[in-house]
Amino acid sequence: MALLEVRDLHVRVEDREILHGLDLTVNAGEVHAIMGPNGSGKSTLSHVIAGKPGYEVTDGQILFKGEDLLAMEPDERAAKGVFLAFQYPVEIPGVATMNFLRTALNAQRKARGEDEYSTPDFLKKVREVAKSLNIPQDMLKRGVNVGFSGGEKKRNEVLQMALFEPSLCILDEMDSGLDIDALRIAADGVNALRSPDRAMVVITHYQRLLNYIVPDFVHVMSRGRVVKSGDKQLALELEASGYAQFEDAA
Amino acid sequence: MNLVLAKTDTERAVSNVFATARDRLPGAxxxxxxxxxxxxxxERAGLPHRRIEEWKYTDLRALMREVAPLAGRPDAAAITRAKAALELVAVDGAAKLVLVDGVFVPELSGIAELGAGISVRTLREILENGANDARSDLLLTSTTDAVISxxxxxxxxxVVISVADGTALSRPIQIVHVATASSASAFTRSHVKLGKAARATFIESFVAAEGASAYQANxxxxxxxxxxxxxxxxxxxxxxxxxxxxxxxxVTVGAKAKLNLFNMTRGxxxxxYxxxxxxxxxxxxxxxxxxxxLKDKQHGDTTLVVDHAVPHCTSRENFRAVVDDRGHSVxxxxxxxxxxxxxxxxxxxTRALLLSDEAEADNKPELEIFADDVTCGHGAxxxxLDESLLFYLRARGLCEKDAQALLxxxxxxxxxxxxADESLREFVMAQAERWLEVRR
Incomplete structure (x- = not known):
């Protein structure tokens, strides 16, 4: 059984159809890159998988581990192992990062019928992960993402990914707003999480990110559909020839 | 139109309440x-109503409907019920001064716990037996506000509390008002006087005994x-x-003094206030x-007047309202x-958070500045709740109510x-969490 199976997905936002019958199959252990021009529906796909309000699925289905993902609340999806790393992680003043991490982790564990983490175990785990991502301790005491730089926000997303141990990670434009050093740290963090039980969907505009997170499969999206799939060579070809050919094809 | 003649039923009821209560009120x-x-x-002003600017959003003629008769003296059963209610607003280490239905109850109070440097007397005792000058002081107020009259x-x-110069109280003083009588009113007044360089924590709480309903506190x-x-x-x-x-x-604040005041309304x-x-x-x-x-149809009004009468003072005001259902915050x-x-x-x-489409918040900040070398500002x-923050939290595994509660x-x-005081801060957060808990 595939980990994620998107079948003939049609999605509307207000009166406009954004996805027009999208198919995507992702198996455990695989890394998929989704590339495409602005407005091709990449972010819409990631939002619909995570359960963001405001999108209407008019046809098709999404199965996650064989279950109907679209029937679940966003928090149920998280507890089942879906993780969306946000393109623009929000700032939440007044909610300390540590408190947020513990509340979220324990909410997921509780939903799965697992024991909540004890405080010492939790702290140990957070400190280990934070250290590997070069996240200073005082950042964890601040409000969630408040006053964080772009790079720090993305590292905070990777920190959560490491902490929550999801089986499907969707990275939405993780490279946007990052310089090369920040990108390398974040990508190293993501690569450390690659495992046979876990799949990743890397949404990106540019081939650059894929030098750091090397995909098994590359899909090109245009006008709400996957128009071409291939291996990492496809990303290099796109870098050379651009998206225009697919715009015409679609 | 002559408003004095246009009395409402509510006001006629107040007249009757005063006439019938007169003989029971302490002091001759x-x-x-x-x-x-x-x-x-x-009587000249009548119950405040919407055409009086200060009461524009809290029209007591419409909201109070009728004035309840003065509550009777609490009996032993009422005092037992009141005692049980004290737990709901218990603050660690505080010396309690308990007023039940507007009457001081020594057996529930801990005056002896307060130690040296403080004097506590009841208002009733002073009104009945005190020296003339002390008595008249107690009822003097310079305001023309009708509800104070x-x-x-x-x-x-x-209670009439006086803390001697230089005394630092080791524990908080807490006046607890407990209502046990239903459809009755209680009128209370307390005086707290801090001497020079004195330090104190003073808490005032209002709570209902089980079964007390539709009462009125002034x-x-x-x-x-x-x-x-x-x-x-x-x-x-x-x-x-x-x-x-x-x-x-x-409130009157002297020189080089500090006042840290916090009001919490959740009932x-x-x-x-x-x-x-x-x-x-x-x-x-x-x-x-x-x-x-505030939730259901609760109406909560905080009205504040800060008068900078002298130079070189600092004032900070920070208010938040969370309004659910058809609640109305002012x-x-x-x-x-x-x-x-x-x-x-x-x-x-001042900031208000509206949790439902029917919730209402009226914020009216005003600055009246007659000096030219000042720094003043306000915002409302x-x-x-921010949908994007809610979704972020939900995408991390928090259910809707928990995500809302966290925000x-x-x-x-x-x-x-x-x-300023850490234990009071924790107490208030715990009270707020209790309110959120009920919401869930």
Missing amino acids: GEVAEARRRAFEAY LNTAMVTDG DAVILWVGDGAELSHLRVVADAADAVNISSGI GAVSR QVFITLAGEGSDLSVNGINL FQGRIIVRPDAQKTDGKMM TSGA IQAFLGEAIEEI
Whole structure:
């Protein structure tokens, strides 16, 4: 059984159809890159998988581990192992990062019928992960993402990914707003999480990110559909020839 | 139209309530005369209504409907019920002074716990037996506010506290008002006077005994913070869901003093806390903050007047309201800077969070500045919870109510963190969490 199976997905936002019958199959252990021009529906796909309000699925289905993902609340999806790393992680003043991490982790564990983490175990785990991502301790005491730089926000997303141990990670434009050093740290963090039980969907505009997170499969999206799939060579070809050919094809 | 002649049923009821209660009100002679004058003043104004600017959003003629008769003296059974209710607003280590249905109850109170340097007497005792000058002082107020006049006319009891110069109280003083009688009213007044360089924490709480409903509380607190003194003052209104609570504070702050005041309203059908603060000595710091937690059809009003009468004082006001269902929150804050009050530094912020489409918040900040070398500012916002923050939290595994609760706590935290005393801060956060718990 595939980990994620998107079948003939049609999605509307207000009166406009954004996805027009999208198919995507992702198996455990695989890394998929989704590339495409602005407005091709990449972010819409990631939002619909995570359960963001405001999108209407008019046809098709999404199965996650064989279950109907679209029937679940966003928090149920998280507890089942879906993780969306946000393109623009929000700032939440007044909610300390540590408190947020513990509340979220324990909410997921509780939903799965697992024991909540004890405080010492939790702290140990957070400190280990934070250290590997070069996240200073005082950042964890601040409000969630408040006053964080772009790079720090993305590292905070990777920190959560490491902490929550999801089986499907969707990275939405993780490279946007990052310089090369920040990108390398974040990508190293993501690569450390690659495992046979876990799949990743890397949404990106540019081939650059894929030098750091090397995909098994590359899909090109245009006008709400996957128009071409291939291996990492496809990303290099796109870098050379651009998206225009697919715009015409679609 | 002659408003004096156009009396409502409510006002006629008040007249009757005063007439029938008169013989039971403590104090004769000058005191009785002061009451009579106060009642006349009240009758001239009538119950505050929407055409009186200060009461525009809290029309008592519409909201109170009828004035309940004065509550009787609590019997042994009532005192037992009151005792059980004290737990709901218990603050660790506080020495309690308990007023049940407007009557001081020594057996529930811990005056002896307060130690040296403090004197506590009941208002009733002074009105009945005190020297003339002491008695007339107690009923004097310079305000023309009708509900305070009514309080003067009808007050049955309260506590009169004096903290000696240089005394630092080792434990908080807590006045707890407990209502046990239903469809009855209680009128209380307390005086708290901090001597020079004294330090104290003063809490006032309102709570209902089990089964008490539809009662009305009218309370007044007169506070003096002496030169160089520091006072933390916390109020917690946790009345029954159908109760009315109209409370007034009259505060005078001396020189180089600090006052940290926090008002929390989480109960009552109709509540208003109106506080008039005069900064009367130079170099003082004032911090006035509060939260209103309102749901169902609750109406909660905080009205604040800060009068910078002298130069070189700082005032900070930070208020938050969380309003659910058809709740209605009102915040009115006026900062007056007198012509002589140069170098005044005043800032006021009020924000309301509306959790339902029918929730309402009225924020009215006002600055009246007559000096030219001051720093003053105010701000007001109202809005719903941020959908993008909610989705972020839900995408991380928090259910809708938990995600909301976390954001509401953070919102309230912006005001709660202004409470200087850490244990009081934790107490207020716990009370807020209890409110959120019920919401879930």
